[in-house]
Amino acid sequence: MTISVEAVYAFMGIIGLLCSIYTFFDKSNSRRITSGLFYFIYALTLLFGKVIPPFYIGLMVIVMVLIVACGGLRKGRFREESTEAREERRQRLGSWLFLPALLIPVLTVVGSKLLANIKIGRLPLFDPANPTLVALGAACVIALIAALALTRDTPRTSIKECRRLLESIGWAVVLPQLLATLGTIFTKAGVGTVVTQITTKFIPEHSLFWAVLIYCVGMAVFTMIMGNAFAAFPVMTAGIAIPLLIQQFGADANQLAAIAMFAGYCGTLMTPMAANFNIVPAALLDLKDKNHVIRVQFPTALITLAVNVALMYFLIK
Structure with missing residues (x-):
């Protein structure tokens, strides 16, 4: 018997479904119905995402967005040990x-x-x-x-703790899926071609340094926008790396891709869109400043980005 990817998503969906039930019956939460509905819909996308037509998945996502936009997502109260x-x-x-x-x-x-x-x-x-x-x-x-x-402890305790974690993260729980989809949409829409047209107008001809600089900084900036270096990579690589660095300067594609991803990770350290890395830790630690993690990481990210620019410039020559 093969353990499939769908089984992993189904396991996550079952946990999300049980968490949503607890939220529905949390009388301390003034928005328990809409909050429970948000997590219930999310659980359904995990459980049945492969069989539900994309159109209806889109409608479900729109409902989730409307719930958040209208202030319908609230965190409940939890009994904690002394x-x-x-x-x-x-x-x-x-x-x-x-x-x-x-x-x-x-x-x-x-x-x-x-x-x-x-x-x-x-x-x-x-x-x-x-x-x-x-x-x-x-x-x-x-x-x-x-x-x-x-x-x-009992499995019931684990579900309650999962719910506490889920509600601490809130709407950001759906960001990984949305941002990964966004990268695919950008690539299909031809954003990479537009990036090529724009950058070729500003990059001095035959300037390897400026091509490397814009590529690395672009990877970081697009990652900050999308929240995911994997989503930024196809856009920036199609727009700058392939036509300029690989075809024009003959750069090694393997070295280029590895360093570009590291440059993208620098953007991950500087954006709230990277919920798993920045928003979730702040929520788990109950930090008053939800951007505290980003503030601490910012200097390191800039230094690392500069190092990546230097590495790419000297290694692909």
Whole structure:
């Protein structure tokens, strides 16, 4: 039996569905109906995204946007343990608290590298379309079981904590899917061609430095707009890297792509659109300034971007 990518999404959808039910019945939340509807629709897209026609998925997304735009998404109240109880648990569990979190990256690497090619009969164990994502999903399930065994809590507690996390993130939970789609739309719409036309007017002819500078800075800026370097990469590469750096200057495509992605990651550190990296940590730590993570990372991002420009300029010559 093959563990498919759809199974991972279905698992996420089931958790989202259970979280939405808790939100619907949270009487402390003045917007519990609209908030629950937001997470319910999101769960449906995860559970049935492969079978629901794209048109109806689009309508569901529009409803989610309207809920957020009209102020219908609110965070509920959660019963938390006292500081003394949490401290007692921390002392009792000690360093074992880190085990579930460490299991996820370790098992993901092991699964994607060692189990990706294993077959049971004629069927592969992991979906060949994306074995890394399947390994990540399996690692999360194992980590969840380990956490329940370690803390001796019930699955109901894990769902409640998932709901608390989900509502802390809020509307930003849908950003990864939306931004990945945005990159595809931009590429299909020919934005890369427009970028080429604009940049060729301003870049001095036969100037490798300016081509490299605009490409790296463009990767960072587009990543800040889209929130995802993977979404920015096809647009900027089609617009600048291929016609100028590769075809005109003969740059090595492999080196170019690797450094360009690092330049894009610099933009990730400087934008609230990169919710997983910047908004989620602020929400988890209950920071008063939701942009605090970005402010701390900004100087490092600029220095790293400058280093990437220098690396690309000297390595692809």
